[in-house]
Amino acid sequence: MSNLSRRRVLSLGAALGLVGAAGSTDAWAWSSAGSVAGAGSGTDPEYVWDDEVDQLLASLFDNGQIPAVNTAMGSWVNNNDPLPSGLPPELSAYLQKVNKLPSWADPVKLARAADFNRRKDTYLFVLYGLGSGIMSTVIPREAKSVYWSAGGANMKDRAAKTFTFGYDLAQLKGFEPTGQMVVTANKTRLVHAAVRHLLPQSPHWTAVADQKIPISNADILVTFHSLGTFVRRKLLDWKVPFPAADQEAFLHSWQVALHLLGVRDEYIPKTWADAEAQSGQVLTPILSPTTEGIELAEDLLGLTAQIDLGVTRGFLNEFVRYVLSDEIGDWLGLKRDYASATLIRTVWPAFILFREGLSPVAPGAFYLFDQFVRALAMAFLNNGSSGTTTPIVIPTGNRAGS
Secondary structure (H helix, E strand, C coil), X not given: CCHHHHHHHXXXXXXXXXXXXXXXXXXXXXXXXXXXCCCCCCCCHHHCCCHHHHHHHHHHHHCCCHHHHHHHHCCCCCCCCCCCCCCCHHHHHHHHHHCCCCCCCCHHHHHHHHHXXXXXXXXXXXXXXXXXXXXXXXXXXXXXXXXXXXXXXXXXXXXXHHHHHHHHHHCCCXXXXXXXXXXXXXXXXXXXXXXXXXXXXXXXXXXXXXXXXXXXXXXXXXXXXHHHHHHHHHHHHCCCCCCHXXXXXXXXXXXXXXXXXXXXXXXXXXXXXHHHHHHHHHXXXXXXXXXXXXXXXHHHHHHHHHCCCCCCHHHHHHHHHHHHCHHHHHHCCCCCCXXXXXXXXXXXXXXXXXXXXXXXXXXXXXXXXXHHHHHHHHHHCHHHCCCCCCCCCCCCCECCCC
16 A cells, blocks of 8 residues: 555544554455454455355256245334244244344343443434445445445435334344344345345446355455545544443443354454444445446435435435545535534534533534434434334345446
């Protein structure tokens, strides 16, 4: 890595609030001693996928069984729901093995994480929606995979399903029998396997991809850091009260989620220090604009514009810049609105202070920001309706025409 590139990585890492962004090496250099497993094979997660379920989904595709599986899974929602009776026996046998929490899951920490998510949902909506959601468009592999898959053609539907994952993760009893997180994770794992089967058949994806098979364990780790690691660091940067026990619980919920998604325990960071060290290797150095990502970002910001957020598109652009950085805003061609930029940089810190009880004075634009956050959540949650669970179905093809 050149000195210029290294300086860019460091400055971007600082702007995103991610520490440890000292640059990357071509080889996997993160030590599995910092994982929840405490040891590992040393295999680069770049070349680790999800072999058992990948082979299973390929067989279901070959036998034309995907539509029937989707129909059967429609009634499978809560963690304590029985597996649908209409599933192929081999799929039922697989799900019987994985449809459960890992032995190291701590119910006390998971409950605390859910309570933290409830208490801080205002900031999480902003950071997951305008932060992580837009950051995903400058993660080249993710942007290209999303764009050329079936979901890329309908970003309203895909955003709702993506938000469902975070919503189920944040629910008070998400990991408990009456919650939905375990089922949501396993459905998502099946979708990932389907995409790994389908995308290599797309000449458009293969023409722009730098990998033969998408969504490796490394790619899922990158996505985690664009979500959990990024959010934790931004909350600290914004001086939102975040006790160590809450931070540990928040990480634990993501550790369990990563396990449920098929990431090997030897790659799942044990502490936030381990997570930040891993993020500095795998996330910050790879951020870059792509043709696909720029279009996806416009689609996502256009989605929020369809909901009455009570703000202008210029305000949205500037909030993205505030959360992510002007560099990323420039990559995505987000037009400047300097009046909104001044308002955000002045009022948002005061908004946080008032909401956290650290200031008795509500900023003049408090109501605007409060309504903005609420509307933003609804824009991503279930296509603007929170009444029912967003169905997660296995795709049967790639983006139309690809």
